[in-house]
Amino acid sequence: MMNLNGFIYRLPKEVKLLIGAFLVVLSVGYFTGLTFVNDTTENHPQGIQENYLGNEEDLEAEVMKFKKPEREMLTIVHTHILSMSVIFFLLGGLVAMAKIKIGIKKFLLLEPLVSVLVTFGGIYFMWSGLYWMRYVVMISGILMTTSFVFSVLLVLFQLIQKTPSQ
Structure with missing residues (x-):
């Protein structure tokens, strides 16, 4: 069995x-989105x-916003789930090669993918009327985002290290 721990x-x-x-490029894109x-x-x-x-009912709103149509919501949810799952799959592959405790590694590998589903599924459910989903x-x-930042910093740090820290 191949052990990836520390392969980086x-x-x-x-x-x-x-x-x-x-x-670096991925982070620029991610933080532009944020x-x-x-x-x-x-x-x-x-x-x-x-x-x-x-926010049509708020007559004092600086910027008037209208409810997004269902087609737009499905497009937003669809494109974000697909693109972000690829982002976190690639980042997860890099984290898998890092030297880190297995519990933290498992969290960093799975949490962002769960959060993608919860975030964008939650947006759709909120749009459907479950307002507490916000x-x-x-x-x-x-x-x-916390998982993204920690994963990127972990991999970057280990890329510049000559040998694993004990």
């Missing part, structure tokens, strides 16, 4: 460089709800 240290320099460049989320929701549960369900969406989004 044995990769050739050019592969480490490729992985490092990929993680900037968009902040602009459209103000990182607040009420903002999340208004972004998908509108809190679930926010918490799962925070967990997903």
Whole structure:
């Protein structure tokens, strides 16, 4: 059976460089998306709800928002689940090669994929009328982002180390 734990240290320099460049570009894309989320929701549960369900009843709103149609919601959920599952699958492959305690590794491998389903499924359920899901969406989004940041930093750190730390 092949043991991947710590395999990242044995990769050739050019592969480490490729992985490092990929993680930097991936992070720029991820945090650009988070900037968009902040602009459209103000990182607040009420903002999340208004972004998908509108705010027409709020006559004092700075920006008028309308409920998204079902086709748009299905497109948002579909594209995000597919693209983010690929992102976290690739990042998970890199984490699998890192030297880290197995419990933390399992968490970093699985949590972001669960959070993708919970976040975007939660957005759809919120849009369907379960308004309390806005809190679930926010918490799962925070967990997903925390896992992303920790995973990227872990892999980048281990890419630049000469030998595993004990």
